[in-house]
Amino acid sequence: MKILRSWLEDYTDIPYSDEELAERLSLSGTAVESIEKGIDDRVVVAEIKRIEPHPNADRLQLATVSTGGQEFRVVCGAPNIAVGQKVPLAQIGAKLPGGELGKATIRGVESVGMLCAADELGLGDDHSGIIILSDTHIVGKPLNHYLGKSTIFDFEITPNRGDCLSHFGIAREAAALLDKQIKREPMSVSTISKKVSDSLEVEIEKTEICPQYQARIIENITIKESPQWLKDRLVSLGQKPINNIVDATNYIMLDLGQPLHAFDAEKVGKKIIIRKSKKGEIVETLDGVKRELDNKTILITDEKKPIAIAGIMGGQNSEISNSTTAVILEAAEFDPVSIRKSAKLLNLSTDANYRFERGIDSGSVEYALNKAANLIAEISGGKILSGIAKAGERKKVDAVKIETEKIRQLLGLNIRDDQIIHILKLLGFVISNDNCTAPSWRRDINTWQDLAEEVGRIYGYDKIIPVKIAKSNKPKESGYFFDELVKDILKKNGFSEIKTYPFLSEDDIKAAQIKASSLLEVANPIQQENKYLRNSLVPNLLKSVAKNPSFDQTFLFELGHVFTKDEEINVLGIAAAGKDAKKLIEVTAKDLLDSAGIKDLEISEISRDDLGRFKIRKPLTYVGEIPLGKFADKYLETNQPVLKINTDKVHYRQVSKFPAITRDLAFIVDKKVKPDEVTDMIYSVSDLVNRVELFDEFTSDKFGKGKKNVAFHLYLQMMDRTMKDTEADTIIKKIVNKINKEFAAELRK
Amino acid sequence: MIKGSIHPITEFLRTAIKVFRDLGFDVYEGPEVETEWYNFDALNVPAEHPARDMQDTFWLKNRKVLRTHTSNGQVRYAETRKPPIKAVFPGTVFRNEATDAKHETTFTQLEGLYIDENVKVGHLIWTLETFFKEIYGPDAKIRLKPSYFPFVEPGFEVDVKHDGKWLELLGAGMVHPTVIKNMNLDSEKYSGFAFGLGIDRMVIIKYGIEDIRHFRSGDLRFLKQF
Numbered sequence: 001m002k003i004l005r006s007w008l009e010d011y012t013d014i015p016y017s018d019e020e021l022a023e024r025l026s027l028s029g030t031a032v033e034s035i036e037k038g039i040d041d042r043v044v045v046a047e048i049k050r051i052e053p054h055p056n057a058d059r060l061q062l063a064t065v066s067t068g069g070q071e072f073r074v075v076c077g078a079p080n081i082a083v084g085q086k087v088p089l090a091q092i093g094a095k096l097p098g099g100e101l102g103k104a105t106i107r108g109v110e111s112v113g114m115l116c117a118a119d120e121l122g123l124g125d126d127h128s129g130i131i132i133l134s135d136t137h138i139v140g141k142p143l144n145h146y147l148g149k150s151t152i153f154d155f156e157i158t159p160n161r162g163d164c165l166s167h168f169g170i171a172r173e174a175a176a177l178l179d180k181q182i183k184r185e186p187m188s189v190s191t192i193s194k195k196v197s198d199s200l201e202v203e204i205e206k207t208e209i210c211p212q213y214q215a216r217i218i219e220n221i222t223i224k225e226s227p228q229w230l231k232d233r234l235v236s237l238g239q240k241p242i243n244n245i246v247d248a249t250n251y252i253m254l255d256l257g258q259p260l261h262a263f264d265a266e267k268v269g270k271k272i273i274i275r276k277s278k279k280g281e282i283v284e285t286l287d288g289v290k291r292e293l294d295n296k297t298i299l300i301t302d303e304k305k306p307i308a309i310a311g312i313m314g315g316q317n318s319e320i321s322n323s324t325t326a327v328i329l330e331a332a333e334f335d336p337v338s339i340r341k342s343a344k345l346l347n348l349s350t351d352a353n354y355r356f357e358r359g360i361d362s363g364s365v366e367y368a369l370n371k372a373a374n375l376i377a378e379i380s381g382g383k384i385l386s387g388i389a390k391a392g393e394r395k396k397v398d399a400v401k402i403e404t405e406k407i408r409q410l411l412g413l414n415i416r417d418d419q420i421i422h423i424l425k426l427l428g429f430v431i432s433n434d435n436c437t438a439p440s441w442r443r444d445i446n447t448w449q450d451l452a453e454e455v456g457r458i459y460g461y462d463k464i465i466p467v468k469i470a471k472s473n474k475p476k477e478s479g480y481f482f483d484e485l486v487k488d489i490l491k492k493n494g495f496s497e498i499k500t501y502p503f504l505s506e507d508d509i510k511a512a513q514i515k516a517s518s519l520l521e522v523a524n525p526i527q528q529e530n531k532y533l534r535n536s537l538v539p540n541l542l543k544s545v546a547k548n549p550s551f552d553q554t555f556l557f558e559l560g561h562v563f564t565k566d567e568e569i570n571v572l573g574i575a576a577a578g579k580d581a582k583k584l585i586e587v588t589a590k591d592l593l594d595s596a597g598i599k600d601l602e603i604s605e606i607s608r609d610d611l612g613r614f615k616i617r618k619p620l621t622y623v624g625e626i627p628l629g630k631f632a633d634k635y636l637e638t639n640q641p642v643l644k645i646n647t648d649k650v651h652y653r654q655v656s657k658f659p660a661i662t663r664d665l666a667f668i669v670d671k672k673v674k675p676d677e678v679t680d681m682i683y684s685v686s687d688l689v690n691r692v693e694l695f696d697e698f699t700s701d702k703f704g705k706g707k708k709n710v711a712f713h714l715y716l717q718m719m720d721r722t723m724k725d726t727e728a729d730t731i732i733k734k735i736v737n738k739i740n741k742e743f744a745a746e747l748r749k
Numbered sequence: 750m751i752k753g754s755i756h757p758i759t760e761f762l763r764t765a766i767k768v769f770r771d772l773g774f775d776v777y778e779g780p781e782v783e784t785e786w787y788n789f790d791a792l793n794v795p796a797e798h799p800a801r802d803m804q805d806t807f808w809l810k811n812r813k814v815l816r817t818h819t820s821n822g823q824v825r826y827a828e829t830r831k832p833p834i835k836a837v838f839p840g841t842v843f844r845n846e847a848t849d850a851k852h853e854t855t856f857t858q859l860e861g862l863y864i865d866e867n868v869k870v871g872h873l874i875w876t877l878e879t880f881f882k883e884i885y886g887p888d889a890k891i892r893l894k895p896s897y898f899p900f901v902e903p904g905f906e907v908d909v910k911h912d913g914k915w916l917e918l919l920g921a922g923m924v925h926p927t928v929i930k931n932m933n934l935d936s937e938k939y940s941g942f943a944f945g946l947g948i949d950r951m952v953i954i955k956y957g958i959e960d961i962r963h964f965r966s967g968d969l970r971f972l973k974q975f
Contacts, residue, residue, distance in 0.1 A: 029895030158897030159799035168975035412871035453903035457895035467871035491753035498967045523808040544967030652855040652956035655970045
């Protein structure tokens with residue numbers, strides 16, 4: 001959620017820099033995801049003078065824009081530009097959220113700057129078109145003169161903190177950190193003598209779905225554009241201004257967190273009824289979609305017809321139009337669970353339902369209604385009728401016992417009772433003796449543990465002293481330790497551990513000839529790869545064999561869960577392909593039996609047909625698969641395996657999409673030279689060395705006294721293209737020279 | 750003889766588990782296909798609560814889920830045991846989302862749970878500090894930021910200072926009394942802490958790996974480097 005610093009400052013003075021404020025808020029529970037500084041001065045208001053088609057691209061246009069003194073020609077892809085419009089022009093060098101703008105040649109035409117959509121300026125996510133500025137913006141002025149002057153903080157508000165989904169809510173948090181409590185200004189409403197009660201009443205069918213509903217009527221309004229200051233604030237936060245009435249309701253929602261809705265009063269009867277929908281009832285919403293409802297959606301209706309889906313979206317039949325002269329302004333509280341269910345069912349996500357689902361301030365419904373009514377009257381010339389049509393009331397909240405001793409104990413903080421009470425008061429809690437009542441904007445306070453969090457986050461978790469945990473005996477080794485032992489045995493035998501996805505796609509089950517009916521199926525996969533759960537490790541092992549054509553020998557294993565409709569079991573799968581595959585996999589099976597008691601691991605050769613379906617080009621491929629559970633139990637009865645930690649140095653090198661060139665190098669070196677030292681040195685010669693593998697090391701007198709042979713496989717690659725043999729030769733030459741020099745080595749030919 | 754290799758996630762988990770093992774933690778692995786109860790309800794994440802949207806869940810046609818966190822082990826492990834309860838739960842967890850260099854459907858977590866009388870936030874801080882000093886060296890520091898996970902109260906986002914930078918590495922908190930009750934334990938008598946470490950992210954940071962999808966690629970050019 002985006003928050004303007006200047007708007008926060010309407011409520012409280014903030015003596016911190018942007019970064020300090022962000023850090024303090026993050027450390028007390030309202031996490032700032034990013035800070036957008038105001039828009040760069042080099043983004044200016046420009047007027048479009050001419051538009052011509054791009055000579056080389058149908059979808060692009062060439063716009064010539066003026067900044068007063070100068071004209072610039074820019075390439076533009078947005079369809080919404082027209083001659084005479086005022087638009088934001090980012091000039092060369094402007095620092096934008098996407099980086100610094102440079103000169104660009106687009107399809108053969110130079111573009112001297114860029115016309116900007118909202119997202120390109122960091123004003124929200126909209127990329128549907130260039131921002132069209134108002135006539136009152138002066139050509140040549142920096143855009144930040146009008147909008148984007150203030151820093152924008154982007155908050156990630158956790159679902160329990162609906163009270164922070166507004167500028168007032170964040171200002172209240174910021175004030176508490178400054179040991180201040182901000183109160184709302186009292187709100188008086190000047191009304192005319194005509195009464196709301198003469199033309200409107202409200203009835204709530206069940207207060208469980210709608211605890212409170214209030215409405216005011218404002219007459220004699222003129223629908224027009226909002227004043228510049230209001231539009232600028234909305235645009236700065238990525239909202240599109242629509243008209244003064246809709247803008248005012250959006251503004252108050254961003255201001256106070258209370259969603260509001262305005263109906264055209266002439267299109268609504270004399271009574272508003274809040275009820276659940278009937279199955280099959282149809283409502284056409286503001287977006288023009290006819291929506292068929294279940295029997296649980298909360299509806300706003302008049303005597304005859306639904307006029308809105310409560311808390312989610314208004315109905316088209318009561319929409320504000322340019323001819324609207326009177327509005328019914330609604331502020332209400334709806335049941336969060338019902339709103340969430342309906343929004344999900346309708347697949348709608350609006351700023352309103354987001355706030356209702358998280359709980360609005362039940363104590364400020366009327367306040368928000370009054371503030372919005374005043375704003376509408378001010379910017380539309382409207383007159384507010386006296387009185388409020390209302391039904392229901394704010395629900396009572398249960399008191400929570402403060403339990404200061406338990407709070408101290410749980411946090412491990414030396415904090416006095418009076419400090420605890422002070423923090424709770426600062427946050428708006430009402431204290432009476434040992435009990436407190438949460439303020440109307442907090443819906444997440446039910447237990448003393450919740451109070452402990454409030455105290456801790458304001459007092460500062462950094463003041464908690466670490467406490468050592470009590471010693472205890474090592475528990476018996478579980479199946480995990482057996483699995484790790486099995487992995488070590490396989491590694492020793494030349495196998496590499498893979499971890500694959502536990503999913504199978506339609507293509508996978510076709511290749512593996514598995515019946516879909518035997519598999520667990522994902523109900524809502526976003527990607528087709530994630531349709532079924534595997535009942536065997538073999539398909540993914542074979543896919544991995546196929547993925548490694550550059551290795552003459554592909555020896556792989558995986559330990560993982562497989563699934564049938566009845567059970568989930570832990571299984572070992574191994575695959576060996578290439579030279580000596582059969583012999584090596586049999587030796588390994590024997591070792592698994594001898595070292596871990598894994599019996600009856602059957603090895604089978606993959607048929608030609610199967611190899612074809614999995615696109616494996618190595619003719620001899622063998623696999624085996626076996627559940628581990630019973631062997632683990634047996635082994636652990638009498639053994640206590642210890643975790644082996646590998647301390648070999650890792651040189652991580654990115655893997656290229658392009659094939660590697662492999663070379664072997666053997667050196668005669670002094671017996672005392674460690675192969676790792678040679679490996680490290682080879683890596684240090686060039687970043688294009690992807691991997692160095694020792695494959696041979698032996699001493700022999702034929703190399704001279706105290707000498708030995710060390711031999712390495714080298715894999716060389718480039719990130720952006722296939723390496724040429726001559727390029728590999730150059731690197732190899734460098735490596736040989738370096739090794740010869742550093743280790744007094746001699747290349748073995 | 751060709752050289753075998755162990756997956757970098759496996760290697761890192763071993764290093765991590767060894768630290769907790771030396772502190773007396775048991776190692777338990779729960780199921781990946783989980784009931785709604787153990788993955789959500791038992792952890793105080795009710796149906797129709799916005800907290801359910803905090804992760805994108807794979808639902809199976811049999812109404813079970815692919816666990817969204819290894820926290821499913823909390824109630825499973827503790828409901829048949831008596832405090833002190835000290836265990837870590839390594840395992841694979843799932844998110845139903847489109848994948849790219851930074852997003853994965855399938856990754857690895859290590860959950861920790863400690864329940865006893867008088868367990869406090871200071872115990873959590875000590876345990877995590879001890880862990881990160883083992884992993885990142887004696888200069889490692891941690892800090893708690895208030896956050897929200899329905900199964901803990903208070904809940905924290907934990908930052909770790911490593912090479913002069915604060916990294917957001919894990920979520921943690923004091924086990925929620927409702928969760929303790931669901932373990933068949935007296936929530937007035939017992940308290941505890943829990944934390945969940947994202948292992949993939951830590952391995953990515955350790956080696957500077959540029960694409961999270963390498964872990965499950967089966968590509969030997971990647972795997973044999975470890």
